[in-house]
Amino acid sequence: xxxxxxxxILLVTAxxxxxxxxxVEIHPIIAHVLTGITLGPFVLGLIEPTSExxxxxxxxxxxxxxxxxxxxxxxxxxxxxxxxxxxAVLGVAFSFILGFATVEFFGKSTxxxxxxxxxxxxxxxxxxxxxxxxxxxxxxxxxxxMGAAFVDDILAVYLIGIITAMTKGSLxxxxxxxxxxxxxxxxxxxLLISELVFKRSHWFYSIVKNLNVFxxxxxxxxxxxxxxxEKVGLNQIIGAYxxxxxxxxxxxxxxPLVVTRIKLNELIEDLQVVLTEFFIPLFFIYVGLMFNPPxxxxxxxxxxxxxxxxxLGKLIGCGLGSRLFGLSWKxxxxxxxxxxxxxxxxxxxxxxxxxxxxxxxxxxxxxIVVSMMTALTTPLFFKTYIKRAxx
Numbered sequence: 266x267x268x269x270x271x272x273x274i275l276l277v278t279a280x281x282x283x284x285x286x287x288x289v290e291i292h293p294i295i296a297h298v299l300t301g302i303t304l305g306p307f308v309l310g311l312i313e314p315t316s317e318x319x320x321x322x323x324x325x326x327x328x329x330x331x332x333x334x335x336x337x338x339x340x341x342x343x344x345x346x347x348x349x350x351x352x353a354v355l356g357v358a359f360s361f362i363l364g365f366a367t368v369e370f371f372g373k374s375t376x377x378x379x380x381x382x383x384x385x386x387x388x389x390x391x392x393x394x395x396x397x398x399x400x401x402x403x404x405x406x407x408x409x410x411m412g413a414a415f416v417d418d419i420l421a422v423y424l425i426g427i428i429t430a431m432t433k434g435s436l437x438x439x440x441x442x443x444x445x446x447x448x449x450x451x452x453x454x455x456l457l458i459s460e461l462v463f464k465r466s467h468w469f470y471s472i473v474k475n476l477n478v479f480x481x482x483x484x485x486x487x488x489x490x491x492x493x494x495e496k497v498g499l500n501q502i503i504g505a506y507x508x509x510x511x512x513x514x515x516x517x518x519x520x521p522l523v524v525t526r527i528k529l530n531e532l533i534e535d536l537q538v539v540l541t542e543f544f545i546p547l548f549f550i551y552v553g554l555m556f557n558p559p560x561x562x563x564x565x566x567x568x569x570x571x572x573x574x575x576x577l578g579k580l581i582g583c584g585l586g587s588r589l590f591g592l593s594w595k596x597x598x599x600x601x602x603x604x605x606x607x608x609x610x611x612x613x614x615x616x617x618x619x620x621x622x623x624x625x626x627x628x629x630x631x632x633i634v635v636s637m638m639t640a641l642t643t644p645l646f647f648k649t650y651i652k653r654a655x656x
Contacts, residue, residue, distance in 0.1 A: 271312045272321075275300060279546050292640045294608055297546045298633065301553015314554035322551035325544035326613055327505045331487045332540050333610070334509020335533050337415055349412025352586035356413065356604050357386035357420050359585075360578030367574045371567050373628060380623045383428060384615060384632055385575045387421045388414045389608025389640065402651070406596055410603045413583065418506070421610055423448050428614070428623070429500045447497055452507065455490065459511035464518050473515065473528045480532060483512060502613060552612050555619060556633060558626040567627075571635045576642075579604040595654055602650055606643035607636040 266274075283296040304312045365382035369375070393414045426448040430440070462469055473479050487508040494504030512532075515525045584601030588594065615632055618624040624632075 266312060268315065268317050271315075271318070275304060275312060275550050276543070276546065278304060279550055280542070283546075290644070292608070293541075293546075294549055294612075295637050295640060297549035298553040298556075298612070298637060301550040302556045303553075305554035306557045312554065314551060318547070318551055318554065321544070322548045322616075325540075325546075325548035325551075326502060326616075327487065327491055328536075328540050328544045329548060330502045330505035330613070331483070331509040332533075332536060332545070333418070334506045334511075335513050335529075335536070337418065337510055337513055346412070348409050348587065348590045348592075350416050351589060352409055352413040352583045352600060352604070353388075353416035353420060355582035355586040356388065356579045356601075357417065357582070359582030360386045360575065363574035363578045364571065367567070367570045368628070371564070371570075377624050377628050380428060380614075380618050381571070381628060381632060383421075383424045384611050384618075385571070385578060385607070385635075386417070386424065387607065387610050387614070388417045388579065388604045389606045389610065389636075393603060393606060402599065403596070405592075406600060406603075409587065409600055413586075413600075413604060417604075418610070419452070421614070425500050425503060425614060425617075428617070451494065451497055451503075455507045455511055459514045463511055463514045470525070473525050476528060476531055476535070479528060480535065483508070483532065483536075486512070500617070549612065552616055552633065555616070556626075556630055558630040562627040563630065564627070568631045568634050571631055572638050575607060575635055575639055576605050599647070599650060599654070602643065602646050605639055605646070607639045611636045 279297045279300040282300055283293040286296045287293060302308060306313065361382035363382075364385035365378045368378035368381045393410050423445075426444060427441070430444050472482055487505050490504030490508045491501040492504070494507075495501050512529070515529045518525045580598070580601035582601075583604040584597045587597035587600040592600070612633065615624070615629055615636075619626070619629045
């Protein structure tokens, strides 16, 4: 099929399904992935995942990571720093252990087990934030949830760096130590620059005032950090995410006229239209197009067990982390449920794993289904638990 025709069919179908599922409060990511699965080789076979679509999907992924960084609240973690860090770390640890053990139990390779453990460790900040928008909870719980989801993203950045190194050879203790130092040094330098430039400097004010210049600067910074991240042995999406995160610190700037916040919000709004209507859907559609496991290899037992591992890992780990800092069991369980959603970053990691050969189609397909299931069920579990707790 002609490239432009395929592109038009994919986007129109995806947005139509998105419009239908949003009416029943289902996350649009699910509509986009389902479009790719339905029109792609797995079901109808109308459209193949071509190199042209791959390029657009990769660009969409970088822009999606920029958008995630821009919409992250760097100061959210400061409100309950220790609690958020403990909740995030224990949630990642328990999810990793359960995910790793599940894949090992089903006889897959150790590298695939490590990869799945890392993937299940991440919480989708977009799912968490959408829950908090719709449900009224205590301010302490909402700040812990957002702070922990933010720490989850930082941990995911670190683990993606390790996974990238895994694809280039074995990791011994020395190389792992060097990689760890390199990753945290890169992050620390970028955050230091964000503190000095975006939060404090006066000269940057002239860039922010002109939205066109600000938009261009954002794109230059995004691709520059993506290239630098790749050059130091990390992944491009790490640089793109950090670019958005550094610019998001304009919210912390002391500006009596609130010009910087207004311009930042205008930038996000302008980007949101292009990204949410074109580039981000294309990435998730492409994920669906790559979904093509042999029917005989699909294991409902593996999918079901991985889903339990994903839900219980966050429920136990994040709930225990909250309880250790004095939250009631009721609030601790609520935090554990709220951290259960997976989404965009998971699918980005999965795509990377499939392309580099760390996982096969069976694992890729299984974890995609699990991520979609958690994105569907987490808001329902959260809402149901709040109602029962109030009753």
